[in-house]
Amino acid sequence: MNKKIIIKTLEKIALYLELQGENPFKVSAFRKAAAALEGDQRSLNEMEDITQIKGIGKGTAAVINELIETGESTQLKELEEKTPKGLVPLMKLPGLGGKKLAKLYQELGIDSVESLRAACLAKEVQKLAGFGAKTEEKILKELEHLGERSERHPIWQLEMIVIEINELLSNIKEVQKYSVAGSFRRVNETSKDLDFIVATDLREKVKERLLTDLAIQEVVADGDTKVSIVLDIDDPVNVDFRLVTLDEYATCLHHFTGSKDHNVKMRQLAKQQGKKISEYGVEQPDGTVQTFKSEEEFFAHFDLPFIPPTIRENGQELERLDEISQLVTLDDIVTDLHMHTTWSDGAHSIQEMGKALIERGYTHGVITDHSQFLKVANGLTPERLLRQRQEIYAFNDDHPQFRLYAGTEMDILPNGSLDFDNDVLKSLDFVIASIHSSFTQSQDKIMERLWTAIQNPYVHMIAHPTGRVIGERDGYNPDIPQLIKWASEYGKILELNANPYRLDLCVEHLKLAMEYNVPIAINTDAHAIDQLRFMDVGTKYAQKAWVKKELVVNTWSTEKFETFIRKNK
DNA sequence: GCCGTTTTCGGCCCGACTGTTTTCAGTCG
Numbered sequence: 283m284n285k286k287i288i289i290k291t292l293e294k295i296a297l298y299l300e301l302q303g304e305n306p307f308k309v310s311a312f313r314k315a316a317a318a319l320e321g322d323q324r325s326l327n328e329m330e331d332i333t334q335i336k337g338i339g340k341g342t343a344a345v346i347n348e349l350i351e352t353g354e355s356t357q358l359k360e361l362e363e364k365t366p367k368g369l370v371p372l373m374k375l376p377g378l379g380g381k382k383l384a385k386l387y388q389e390l391g392i393d394s395v396e397s398l399r400a401a402c403l404a405k406e407v408q409k410l411a412g413f414g415a416k417t418e419e420k421i422l423k424e425l426e427h428l429g430e431r432s433e434r435h436p437i438w439q440l441e442m443i444v445i446e447i448n449e450l451l452s453n454i455k456e457v458q459k460y461s462v463a464g465s466f467r468r469v470n471e472t473s474k475d476l477d478f479i480v481a482t483d484l485r486e487k488v489k490e491r492l493l494t495d496l497a498i499q500e501v502v503a504d505g506d507t508k509v510s511i512v513l514d515i516d517d518p519v520n521v522d523f524r525l526v527t528l529d530e531y532a533t534c535l536h537h538f539t540g541s542k543d544h545n546v547k548m549r550q551l552a553k554q555q556g557k558k559i560s561e562y563g564v565e566q567p568d569g570t571v572q573t574f575k576s577e578e579e580f581f582a583h584f585d586l587p588f589i590p591p592t593i594r595e596n597g598q599e600l601e602r603l604d605e606i607s608q609l610v611t612l613d614d615i616v617t618d619l620h621m622h623t624t625w626s627d628g629a630h631s632i633q634e635m636g637k638a639l640i641e642r643g644y645t646h647g648v649i650t651d652h653s654q655f656l657k658v659a660n661g662l663t664p665e666r667l668l669r670q671r672q673e674i675y676a677f678n679d680d681h682p683q684f685r686l687y688a689g690t691e692m693d694i695l696p697n698g699s700l701d702f703d704n705d706v707l708k709s710l711d712f713v714i715a716s717i718h719s720s721f722t723q724s725q726d727k728i729m730e731r732l733w734t735a736i737q738n739p740y741v742h743m744i745a746h747p748t749g750r751v752i753g754e755r756d757g758y759n760p761d762i763p764q765l766i767k768w769a770s771e772y773g774k775i776l777e778l779n780a781n782p783y784r785l786d787l788c789v790e791h792l793k794l795a796m797e798y799n800v801p802i803a804i805n806t807d808a809h810a811i812d813q814l815r816f817m818d819v820g821t822k823y824a825q826k827a828w829v830k831k832e833l834v835v836n837t838w839s840t841e842k843f844e845t846f847i848r849k850n851k
Numbered sequence: 852g853c854c855g856t857t858t859t860c861g862g863c864c865c866g867a868c869t870g871t872t873t874t875c876a877g878t879c880g
Contacts, residue, residue: 299852307863339853377869389870464880477880507869522880524867537865542880549864560865696864728875 285319285326291355292316292342296362301369315342321596326350329827368394374433375424376502377417385410399425435471436518436753438782443519443820447478447496454491455828456484458528463538469822471752472787475520477538481531488525496521515729519780522713529573532563532580537561544594551584551600592825602828610804612821617836617843618814619648620691620714620745620777622806625670626651627659629810632670636677636686638811646685646840647676648712652703655693656718664691664706671709685840687711687847689743694731696720700738707740711845714777716745721758728758729765736768739850741801743775746786754783762791770798773849775835778804780820781813793828803835 296312312582318337322329329335333343345355356774372383386392389410390401399419407418409844443461451460457480461467464477471801482488489509493501509523526534537545538561545559552559556567563571564583574580578588587606592598599606622628623635630638632649639647651670653659662670671688678686689712693701696719697836700707707713715735717728735741747765749757769776776795779786789796795802804820806813817836823833831837 305852308852310863314853337853377878381877412871412876416870420870470876474880503868508867510868538880540880542864545880546864553864560866562866 283326283353286517288326288346288349289316289320291349291358292319292345295345295355295358295361297370297373298358299363300380301365301373301383301387302361303381306380311337311339312342315339315346317596319346321598341573366393368397371395371428372398375421375428377420377424382412385412393424395428395636408600424798432755434474435517436472436782437466437470437785438752439517440466440473440519441475441782443476443513443515443521447476447521450492450495451478451480453684456482456487456491458482459531460614460785461535463524463535464540466578467539468541468594469592469819469826470786471556474493475522478521479531479535479538481525481528483527484527488522492523524561527773532574532576533559533563534561536580538578539591539594540596543596544589544599547597547600548584555584573819583811590822590825592822593827593828595826605828605830608830608832610821610829610834611824611825612818612836614831614834614837615817615821616643616803616819616839617647618644618806618808619712619743619803619835620650620779621647622651622659623649625649625666626656626661627809631840632673632677632686634811635682635808636681638814639686640681640684642814642817644684646687646843648689650689650691650712650714653690653692655695655701661693661701664702665802667702667706667710689713691716692741694735696723696731697732698727698731700734700741704738704740707738708851712743713741714743714745715741717749717758721749721755723758725759725761728760732760732765733768736765736774738774741774742765742847743777744769744782745777745805745807747776747780748786748788748790750786750788751783752785757786762787763794766791766795766798766800769795769800774803775803778820778824778829780806780816780823781805782816785820785823789823789827792824794828796827796829796833799833801835802829805836 292312293316293331296309297313299309314337315510318335320535322335332338332346345357349355350415369383369387372378390406392398392401402418402422407413408415444466451457459481461479462476463479465473466476480488490508496511497514498511499518500512502512503510507525511521515523523533524538552564558565562571565571574583581588587603589599589606618639621635623630623632634648652659654661654663667690673684674688688710690710691714694715694717695701732744735744747762748760776787778792792802804817804824806816806820808814
């Protein structure tokens with residue numbers, strides 16, 4: 283029995299219980315059990331007594347054991363029989379939860395999108411206690427848009443919106459402090475909406491500016507401390523603003539950064555000390571409310587180190603406090619090993635990129651333009667590569683405190699061969715091997731191609747190992763555990779491509795790479811200077827996999843890096 | 852349904868907003 287199926291089943295039971303209008307604590311007990319199972323690193327076989335796991339008791343253990351033994355769950359079956367399938371999609375309608383849907387089903391027999399719409403049109407819904415004309419209208423409106431709006435937005439879409447909103451907030455003089463919060467701040471691959479925390483003494487003024495200066499499709503909520511809007515763009519995004527005082531800012535930022543699980547764990551911790559955490563501060567045993575200047579101060583109040591937003595996920599972060607100081611941060615990064623210039627498909631020259639790296643405080647960098655196979659990207663022939671190398675080394679003559687290396691992002695061709703022969707590769711400082719073509723080949727064929735690159739002595743790194751684009755395509759489906767084993771064996775670097783379209787390797791794969799001590803390079807793959815900013819996203823994403831700085835090649839000194847790249851020459 | 856170094860019963864994180872009410876339930880994050 284697959285652990286994932288058990289987790290899914292527990293979550294399904296929770297959903298159906300919710301649709302029955304069941305006790306919310308019972309519902310969340312099933313969700314907690316699912317989360318507990320997911321958070322446990324062990325496989326099913328390694329668990330002796332599952333009720334030993336916190337959150338799994340008699341009831342949920344019975345479901346799990348039945349699944350293991352028979353592959354089915356009687357409880358889920360009964361729930362599925364009792365609850366019409368058509369109710370499930372209705373849970374997605376904003377404003378409708380389990381209780382209300384249960385009532386609609388029990389009183390009006392509503393069990394589908396169609397019957398709900400018909401009941402609203404017949405004005406039957408507003409007759410129910412707890413419902414009214416406004417609710418009915420709202421349901422009709424939401425039914426029209428059901429399935430139209432994306433449920434989750436990819437990080438690359440949100441990143442651009444966040445830059446714009448940050449720009450707006452920085453230009454409102456009544457705003458004292460602001461930050462994005464929520465799952466975007468935790469650097470999740472996708473988010474349902476965006477949250478911003480804004481410190482101000484003049485809420486009304488700030489609200490006015492937000493409501494006039496943003497392109498708004500709909501104002502969802504407009505309260506004292508919360509403004510919630512839908513942006514009027516191609517793929518509409520919901521944005522919430524929380525307006526608080528400067529005193530409340532730190533706890534509010536913490537609260538709305540989440541995750542929910544992290545907050546619950548923090549509140550339980552506070553409760554043990556007779557304290558109470560809310561978004562407005564920490565209520566002390568004597569009833570006074572303490573506020574903090576920063577999240578650092580807030581954590582220190584509970585004798586905790588600063589816990590980066592990226593790892594505030596499942597409560598595990600509170601048990602791995604010792605490891606936090608070893609995690610890679612942007613401050614540790616001294617180089618970028620993958621970027622393009624006007625020699626291939628980049629927007630800036632070698633001079634411009636080199637200077638931009640120096641401005642970022644880096645000690646070295648590698649120019650890695652595309653190779654000849656990639657004609658659409660103006661890939662370099664060996665002859666052009668030679669000329670480019672002269673220009674790179676000329677840059678070094680003018681900037682003795684910095685070191686720019688000559689590299690390539692070489693294609694691994696569809697037939698499994700490499701785009702340059704060994705003589706060319708040998709003459710370069712740093713060689714990246716990448717797949718940019720024939721994504722639909724079988725896994726065996728893809729692995730054959732990667733194998734060629736791995737066992738070539740002059741290849742240093744495999745870039746964006748899966749070729750995925752978040753929310754768009756899955757990539758070429760390599761056997762990543764195998765690739766990680768090869769990388770470990772042959773001393774190759776695997777990339778974490780920091781471009782928010784890619785974030786490749788993903789968290790799960792990075793964790794596995796850590797187990798095998800495979801060096802990771804976090805690279806922006808910048809095709810223009812402003813894309814060097816992706817290093818921030820990349821390092822934060824790496825934290826999500828608990829990537830330690832020693833294994834991140836970008837933290838190595840120029841000397842250590844040179845030793846590594848020259849070892850096979 | 853789960854949990855317990857005050858508890859085997861009575862809590863379960865806490866608060867905002869909306870729409871329905873006329874003090875509150877449901878939903879949401």
